[in-house]
Amino acid sequence: MTKSSQGLFFFPPHLPHQTDKPIVSVKGVSLIYSNGPALENIHFDVVVGERLAVIGPNGAGKSTLFKIIAGVLPPTEGRVEVYGNEPGKHICIAYVPQRSQVDWSFPVSVADVVMMGRIGKIGIFRRPTRKDWEIVYQALETVQLQDYAKRQIRQLSGGQQQRVFIARALAQEAELILMDEPFTGLDFPARQTILNILDILKEKHVTVLVALHDLKTAAEHFDRILLLNHRLIAIGQPSEVLIPSHLLYAYGGQLSLIPAEEGTWAMEDTCCEEGEHSHA
Numbered sequence: 486m487t488k489s490s491q492g493l494f495f496f497p498p499h500l501p502h503q504t505d506k507p508i509v510s511v512k513g514v515s516l517i518y519s520n521g522p523a524l525e526n527i528h529f530d531v532v533v534g535e536r537l538a539v540i541g542p543n544g545a546g547k548s549t550l551f552k553i554i555a556g557v558l559p560p561t562e563g564r565v566e567v568y569g570n571e572p573g574k575h576i577c578i579a580y581v582p583q584r585s586q587v588d589w590s591f592p593v594s595v596a597d598v599v600m601m602g603r604i605g606k607i608g609i610f611r612r613p614t615r616k617d618w619e620i621v622y623q624a625l626e627t628v629q630l631q632d633y634a635k636r637q638i639r640q641l642s643g644g645q646q647q648r649v650f651i652a653r654a655l656a657q658e659a660e661l662i663l664m665d666e667p668f669t670g671l672d673f674p675a676r677q678t679i680l681n682i683l684d685i686l687k688e689k690h691v692t693v694l695v696a697l698h699d700l701k702t703a704a705e706h707f708d709r710i711l712l713l714n715h716r717l718i719a720i721g722q723p724s725e726v727l728i729p730s731h732l733l734y735a736y737g738g739q740l741s742l743i744p745a746e747e748g749t750w751a752m753e754d755t756c757c758e759e760g761e762h763s764h765a
């Protein structure tokens with residue numbers, strides 16, 4: 486158990502500090518669904534403790550990539566290695582799904598959802614110990630939802646539900662967390678809470694991949710950005726990736742680009758029809 490400035494927090498004591506050692510290696514991954522290719526020949530590495538933003542237009546393949554890295558979807562070609570092994574064999578990976586992919590009507594309490602993160606450690610036939618419950622409540626405290634533990638998850642707001650799923654990943658003591666569009670539909674304070682949680686994870690050297698649409702957030706809060714549209718268009722520092730030629734290639738020629746901070750570019754915020762994402 487370690488103590489952070491944000492309160493007590495449980496993490497495996499052996500978690501390595503940031504090094505150049507890849508935690509994830511994506512090697513020539515392609516995925517073809519029945520209606521066509523979602524990913525084509527993707528190669529990249531992520532090092533321990535890194536925070537990588539995965540951006541790209543709707544349907545670019547971000548969720549598909551995360552499911553392959555999490556080991557829940559086998560690629561058609563290529564492979565993913567996590568510490569040199571198949572991803573499905575690793576308890577240390579947590580996938581935080583898009584809110585729209587979850588059935589929120591299920592009658593289950595917030596604490597029970599977070600406890601699901603412990604199942605890999607406890608086993609399905611054993612009862613959670615007092616320490617497991619302590620870990621669950623510490624995770625809820627980290628996402629500032631300790632007062633909501635006994636509520637039904639369907640009674641929470643969208644931003645709170647997202648934080649419950651992040652707490653589940655924390656309770657799992659994951660070393661690699663994949664978050665699929667955690668900011669979508671959240672107001673400014675809720676986004677800020679998630680950014681604060683990302684900072685706590687950084688402090689703990691947890692590797693985090695986040696799929697998102699907001700280029701400004703990607704530029705300001707991530708070590709590197711991966712720009713995807715079925716193929717990997719660019720990966721690197723924000724100032725290397727968020728340049729007009731890459732963005733026009735990924736998003737098409739109808740974009741209105743504006744200069745942003747530190748040599749990066751963003752899209753002018755001209756949308757949104759209901760259900761569309763804001764890119765700027």
Ligand SMILES: Nc1ncnc2c1ncn2[C@@H]1O[C@H](COP(=O)(O)OP(=O)(O)OP(=O)(O)O)[C@@H](O)[C@H]1O
Pocket residue numbers: 518519520522523541542543544545546547548549550
């Ligand atoms: N189960 C599936 N069966 C068939 N096609 C699928 C399936 N899941 C996704 N696709 C298709 O694969 C492509 C990539 O989808 P994916 O959800 O990975 O993109 P995304 O970048 O996460 O999109 P968004 O930003 O809209 O969430 C899309 O064309 C989508 O329609």
